[in-house]
Amino acid sequence: MNGELNGNHVIQSMDYNTNDNNNRQTVRLRAATYLSPSIPIEYFEIILDYLKTRLGYIDTSLRYESNTRNIIQVFADNEIDIAWISGTSHIQLAQKGKAALLPVSSVHIHPDAADSAGYYCDVIIHESLGSRVKCFAELRGCKWVYNASQSLTGHYITMKELRHLGENSSFFGHKQESASDLQSIHMILNRQSDATIVDSNCLQIFLARNP
Structure with a gap:
């Protein structure tokens, strides 16, 4: 399963100030x-450091937000x-006209998608199901x-x-919201749940940090 979304960066405005030093x-x-x-904060710090190094004339600050309910107001x-x-x-x-999608973004390659860049997600299951579950339909x-419930990965693609x-949400025996892809992965490992779908970047970073 995969869904494509060309980038996830939005931009609103910039403030210009005179640097007294130069x-x-x-x-x-x-x-x-x-x-x-789900995506480590260091990833975004690296991108901002790269922009600062390449451009040389920007000051950056990074804010970590976990509450998406206030995002429209933050931009407004x-x-x-x-x-x-x-x-x-x-x-x-976009529906509120509060932000625009940047025409550039970082490119992430899925290990099973050759050189086709896009937005990918992976279904993962607990190892105890490995012998009987070979496809999504067998997760009944x-x-x-x-x-x-508002997630592209966690809800809409599923x-x-x-x-x-030809099914609906009653296909699953039990459904539970975890609040993050990273927490979903931990719930599978701890056998609190049988299966989940997570952002591929989150999964690859988790696997790299937990070989």
């Missing part, structure tokens, strides 16, 4: 991420200039955990696959 204009870039802890109040957000949050912002009746199978 008498040149400095861009103050106020950034925020709504994707942590001009509190941030650029943010990493979910596809669902971007749609909400399982304990399913997902990150959030529902799309269920409709493709």
Whole structure:
């Protein structure tokens, strides 16, 4: 299963100030991420450090937000200039006319998708199910955990696959919301749930840190 979304960066505005040290204009870039802890905060710090190194005339700050319910207000109040957000949050912002999608983004390659860049997610199951579950349709009746009901990965792509199978959410024996992809992974490992679907970048980073 995979769904494509071309980028998840949005930008609103920038403030320009004079740098007294070199008498040149400095861009103050106020950034925020709504994707942590599933994607480590260090990832976004690296991107901002790269921009600062390459451009040389920006000051950056990074704000960590876990509450997506306030995202429209944050942009409306001009509190941030650029943010990493979910596809669902971007749609909400776009509908309100509060932000625009950047024409550039980092590129992530899925290990099973050759050189096809896009937005990917992976279904993972507890090892105890490995002998009998070989495809999504065989997850009927399982304990399913997902990150959030408004998530592109956790909800909308899953529902799309269920409709493709002629099923609905009653396909699963039990459903539980975890609040993050990272927590969903831990719930599978701790046998609190049987299966989940998570952002591929989150999964690859987790596997790299926990070989």
